[in-house]
Amino acid sequence: MKILVAFLSILTLPTLTTAEDTPPNVLFIAIDDLNDWVGCLKTHPQVQTPNIDRLAKRGTLFTNAHCQAPICGPSRASLLSGLYPFTTGVYQQPTGAMNKDKKFFDGQLLPQYFAQHGYKTLGAGKITHGYDNDRAFQDYGPGGSAGPKPKNGFRFNYHLPDVPWTGTQTDWGAFPDSDKDMPDHKVATWAAEQLGKSHKKPFFLAAGFSRPHVPFYVPEKWFDLYPLDTLVLPEVKLDDLDDVPAIGRAVHEMPKYPKLEWLQENDNEQLKLAVQAYLACISFVDHQVGRVLDALDASPYAHTTTIVLFSDHGYHLGEKDRISKHTLWEEATRVPLIVARARSESKTDDAKVIDRPVGLIDLYPTLLELSHLPAREANQGQSLVKLMANPISDWRDAILTVYPRGGNTLRSDRYRYIHYEDGSEEFYDHDSDPNEWTNLAGNPEYQKQIKELRQQLPETEAAYHPATRTAPINAWFQKHFEDSGVK
Numbered sequence: 001m002k003i004l005v006a007f008l009s010i011l012t013l014p015t016l017t018t019a020e021d022t023p024p025n026v027l028f029i030a031i032d033d034l035n036d037w038v039g040c041l042k043t044h045p046q047v048q049t050p051n052i053d054r055l056a057k058r059g060t061l062f063t064n065a066h067c068q069a070p071i072c073g074p075s076r077a078s079l080l081s082g083l084y085p086f087t088t089g090v091y092q093q094p095t096g097a098m099n100k101d102k103k104f105f106d107g108q109l110l111p112q113y114f115a116q117h118g119y120k121t122l123g124a125g126k127i128t129h130g131y132d133n134d135r136a137f138q139d140y141g142p143g144g145s146a147g148p149k150p151k152n153g154f155r156f157n158y159h160l161p162d163v164p165w166t167g168t169q170t171d172w173g174a175f176p177d178s179d180k181d182m183p184d185h186k187v188a189t190w191a192a193e194q195l196g197k198s199h200k201k202p203f204f205l206a207a208g209f210s211r212p213h214v215p216f217y218v219p220e221k222w223f224d225l226y227p228l229d230t231l232v233l234p235e236v237k238l239d240d241l242d243d244v245p246a247i248g249r250a251v252h253e254m255p256k257y258p259k260l261e262w263l264q265e266n267d268n269e270q271l272k273l274a275v276q277a278y279l280a281c282i283s284f285v286d287h288q289v290g291r292v293l294d295a296l297d298a299s300p301y302a303h304t305t306t307i308v309l310f311s312d313h314g315y316h317l318g319e320k321d322r323i324s325k326h327t328l329w330e331e332a333t334r335v336p337l338i339v340a341r342a343r344s345e346s347k348t349d350d351a352k353v354i355d356r357p358v359g360l361i362d363l364y365p366t367l368l369e370l371s372h373l374p375a376r377e378a379n380q381g382q383s384l385v386k387l388m389a390n391p392i393s394d395w396r397d398a399i400l401t402v403y404p405r406g407g408n409t410l411r412s413d414r415y416r417y418i419h420y421e422d423g424s425e426e427f428y429d430h431d432s433d434p435n436e437w438t439n440l441a442g443n444p445e446y447q448k449q450i451k452e453l454r455q456q457l458p459e460t461e462a463a464y465h466p467a468t469r470t471a472p473i474n475a476w477f478q479k480h481f482e483d484s485g486v487k
Contacts, residue, residue, distance in 0.1 A: 023371045024342035025199075025305040026114070027296060028206040031285055031336075032072065032126055032144075032213040033325065034311035038282075038336045046232050048225055048283045051290030052336065055309055059340025060352045060388045066399045066411050067313040068361050070325050070332040072213075073129040073469075074402075075312040075360065080109045080128065080136075082364035082379035085402040086458040089465035092404055094130030097467035108378070109136050110364050114204040117373050122194050125187035125208030130467055137206070141190035144210050145183040148176050149217070157273055158258055166471040167256025170323060172216035172277030174223050179284070182218065184209045188288040192295035199301075202371075207292055212281030212315070222280035228272050235435055236260060236318045243439040245424035250476040251407060252320070252327050260321045271318050278317055303343040306370050310360060311335040319435070326473065328409040328418050330428075330436055333401045335360065339384060341370055354391045357399040357411055358384060398456060404477070405461055405484065410453045415446075417453035425450065 037044040040056040041063060068078040073093040074085050081104050085091045088104045098105045109131070111121040115138055123137040126144025133140045146169065150156075156173025179185045191207040211218060238260060241249050263271035289309065296302055316322045316331045325332045337358065361381035368375060369383045386393050398412040406421025416436060418426035425441040427450050440446050464486045472478040 022202045022304075023119075023373070024345055025202050025301050026119075026204045026367060026371060027292070027305050027307045028111075028127075028204065028367075029289060029292065029307070029309040030076075030125075030127055030206065030208040031289075031309070031311045032208070032210045033313065033315050034212055034282065034285070034336060035314035035317075035331060036334045036336060037279065041336060044232065044234075044279070046226060046230075047279055049286040051286045051293060052309065052338070055289075055293060055307065055340060056338050057351055059307065059338050060354060060384070062337040062339070062358050062384070063353060063355045064399075064411070064413065065310070065335050065337035065358050065360070066333040066401055067311075067335050068359055068401055070313045070327055070401060070403050072126075072312055076127070076129045077105070077131075079310075079312075079360040079363050080111075080131075081105055082108075082110070082361065082376065082381060084361060084380050084400065084458070086405075086461045087380065089405075089462035090130075090467065091402060091464060093469045094465065094467040095469050096130060096132065098131045098465075099135060101465070101467070105131055106135065110367065111136050111204055111206065113364075113368070113376060114371070114373070118201060119371075120199055120201040120203045121206075122203060123206035123208070124190045125184065125206075126210050127206045127208040141194075142183065142186045144187070144208050146210055146213055146215065147183060148181055149215065150175060157270060160256060163255040165255045165473050165475075167254070167473065168214050170214045170257055172274050174220040174280075175217040177219060179219055179287075182211075182284070184211055184285060184288045188291040191292045195292075195295045195299045195301060209285045209288055211285045212278055216274065216277035216281050218277075218280050218284040222284045223276060225283055226276045226279045228276055231272055231276055233268060233271060233275055234317050234319055236264075237435075237437060238264075238321075240320055240437060244426060245420060247420045247422050247424050247476075248328075248418070248426060250474070251404070251420065252322075253474040253476065254322050254324050254326060255474055257322055257324045260318050263318055263323070274323055275317050278315075306342045306345070306367070307338070307340040308363060308367065309336065309338045310363070312360070326403070328401060328403055328407060328426075330411075330416060330430075330434075333409065333411065339366065339370075339388065341388070345370070352388065352391060354387055355413065356387060356391065356395050357397070357413060358387070359399040359401075361399075398453060400456070400458070402458075404480065405464060408457050410456055412453065415449055415453065417450060419454065419457055425454075 039049045039053045069075045077090040124141030365383040398410040409418045427441040428436040
């Protein structure tokens with residue numbers, strides 16, 4: 001009888017796939033608005049991210065990774081299409097009109113390419129932005145959401161100013177009572193369930209987590225990890241924007257978002273609360289990542305699945321006079337990026353730390369190569385596989401981020417260069433100025449480096465895509481949209 005029971009138990013297990021008979025699976029973990037405050041990046045001394053850190057120890061951690069647009073929609077449009085914003089015209093948040101664009105998006109997105117080459121594609125949470133999930137994936141679970149939120153528009157700390165510009169619900173506080181009420185918990189549960197099922201085809205499974213996107217709401221237990229009386233705050237300067245060109249201040253103005261002067265009142269009262277809440281959200285989402293990784297490790301797919309984890313862009317917590325993204329500076333462009341190839345595919349220990357300039361634009365070609373799929377000629381990024389094999393191999397000098405049309409920044413191993421549509425510039429030396437406090441664009445000692453980076457700017461820039469959402473975030477954008485013919 002014991003032998004029969006054991007035999008029947010084996011029959012009920014999911015079918016084990018191996019590298020010999022199918023390509024590796026892909027687990028694609030996207031996190032919204034997570035800056036570089038991750039333990040393995042050693043940026044904030046108190047942040048607790050044990051699950052992301054353990055993934056970094058089994059894969060390749062890219063410490064100089066940057067998004068191609070510092071807001072959700074354009075960043076996701078770029079990484080999922082494999083194209084830069086200056087090619088597609090998606091520089092600002094898009095609407096559903098992307099669904100109709102067969103040249104750049106419809107049928108061209110990363111999960112769709114995998115489906116076209118025999119993969120089963122599954123997704124949940126926030127992966128696309130401005131493109132329908134059920135068009136991007138064959139099977140989609142619970143969607144992404146910034147909720148839950150208190151009833152009747154209640155806010156804990158930040159009340160939106162009465163200005164005629166758009167903005168997201170920036171607020172922070174302990175809410176709701178249970179993790180189970182959070183959409184990200186439901187996404188992790190769904191992803192774990194998919195990993196427990198039998199799949200006849202190799203799968204591409206995407207889990208998109210919304211936190212730490214605003215509002216910074218998670219249950220109280222996550223706040224308890226970061227006592228206010230011991231909290232380490234980011235280094236900030238009230239006069240940080242004094243040497244930024246006028247257009248740089250105008251483009252980056254955020255009337256709907258918290259200002260540093262208000263945050264620092266009463267001994268940094270609100271800055272402490274905001275930083276505490278952001279850290280709490282990070283640890284909460286790290287826990288959800290851990291639940292998915294645990295499910296993978298307990299599944300038959302543990303050794304046959306490539307894992308990639310990234311954030312769509314960074315976030316400011318007081319630096320440059322803001323709590324927001326929407327900038328061309330380091331805090332908004334730098335992101336966590338980890339690639340862990342399937343263990344059955346590894347010929348050597350893949351645990352590496354690489355500081356070369358890379359971007360989310362590189363994910364599309366990287367995953368194709370790791371999955372043994374045909375290269376896609378349209379991709380504008382570069383596969384990271386050769387860097388993973390040899391970090392000192394030939395590579396690009398700098399990685400580009402675009403915001404908005406006409407605004408570009410290049411980040412190299414050492415420098416950040418920013419170029420605005422009117423020709424104004426910023427230049428920072430990270431060896432001596434990691435906070436980007438001193439604009440060296442006019443310093444004659446750096447003109448050679450500035451000229452070299454200036455030559456890497458896009459030669460042409462597409463007009464704004466018809467899907468562009470036209471609600472302006474400040475006065476400069478209102479005029480910019482009018483001048484650009486955006487309606």
